[in-house]
Amino acid sequence: MNRINIATVELIKRFEGLGDGDRDRPGLQPYLCPAGFWTIGYGRLVLGLEGRLLKGEVDRARAHAVYPDGIDEARALTFLMDDLGKVGRQVAVRVRTLLTDNQFGACLSFVYNVGITAFAASTLLKRLNAGDRVGASDQFLGWNKATDPHTGRKVELPGLTRRRVAERALFLSA
Numbered sequence: 123m124n125r126i127n128i129a130t131v132e133l134i135k136r137f138e139g140l141g142d143g144d145r146d147r148p149g150l151q152p153y154l155c156p157a158g159f160w161t162i163g164y165g166r167l168v169l170g171l172e173g174r175l176l177k178g179e180v181d182r183a184r185a186h187a188v189y190p191d192g193i194d195e196a197r198a199l200t201f202l203m204d205d206l207g208k209v210g211r212q213v214a215v216r217v218r219t220l221l222t223d224n225q226f227g228a229c230l231s232f233v234y235n236v237g238i239t240a241f242a243a244s245t246l247l248k249r250l251n252a253g254d255r256v257g258a259s260d261q262f263l264g265w266n267k268a269t270d271p272h273t274g275r276k277v278e279l280p281g282l283t284r285r286r287v288a289e290r291a292l293f294l295s296a
Contacts, residue, residue: 124214126206130227133292134206134234137285138165140198143185149192152185154178156279158271160185163198165234166205178271206230212238218251225255228262228293235285236265255293262290 141161143153152168155161160168160176168176168185176185193201213229216238221229229250233241241247246261266282269275 124210124221124226125223126203126210126230127223127227129224129292129295130230131202131206133227133285133288134202134231135164137231137235137281137288138202140164140195142192147186147192149189149194150198151192152176152189156281157268162189162201163193164202166198166201206234209233209238213241216242216247219253222296224295225293228289231285231289231292232262232265235282240265259290259293262286262293 140150140163141153142150143162144151150163152160152162155165158177160181162168162185168188170176170181170184171188176188209230210226213226213233217226217229229241232246244261244265246258246265249255249261250258263283263286266286267276267278268282270277
């Protein structure tokens with residue numbers, strides 16, 4: 123069983139950042155991520171009281187109603203670790219080969235960002251399960267685009283490019 127190591131947590135914290143959507147209100151407030159979803163802390167997606175993902179300006183009040191007093195950094199880290207535990211279980215079910223903790227961590231960071239559905243259908247996972255670790259590592263680099271919420275088009279985001287390079291480096295490290 124793989125562990126969630128410090129290198130993984132630090133990579134995710136660095137790229138997710140600790141966002142604050144409203145510095146005039148107490149605590150860390152929900153913010154819109156580049157893909158237009160309401161997020162809090164280190165990239166936790168905000169679910170509305172009815173259980174659906176909140177997206178766009180239309181859901182601003184709903185996002186703030188979920189966390190009326192915001193959260194602090196300790197709670198953000200607790201959310202991150204809880205979310206990574208869930209993601210780790212999802213990754214472990216789909217990967218059919220032994221991974222180092224760093225390879226596992228790179229996959230966690232990837233899935234935390236793009237979602238388990240994309241990972242499950244990805245060439246990255248197919249190559250990994252086929253034993254092609256170098257080929258799998260190269261697949262991280264192609265996932266550097268997000269849908270622009272205003273145009274609906276996929277656009278390359280420099281932050282995603284940097285993240286994918288860092289994930290690949292973590293995957294290839296000992």
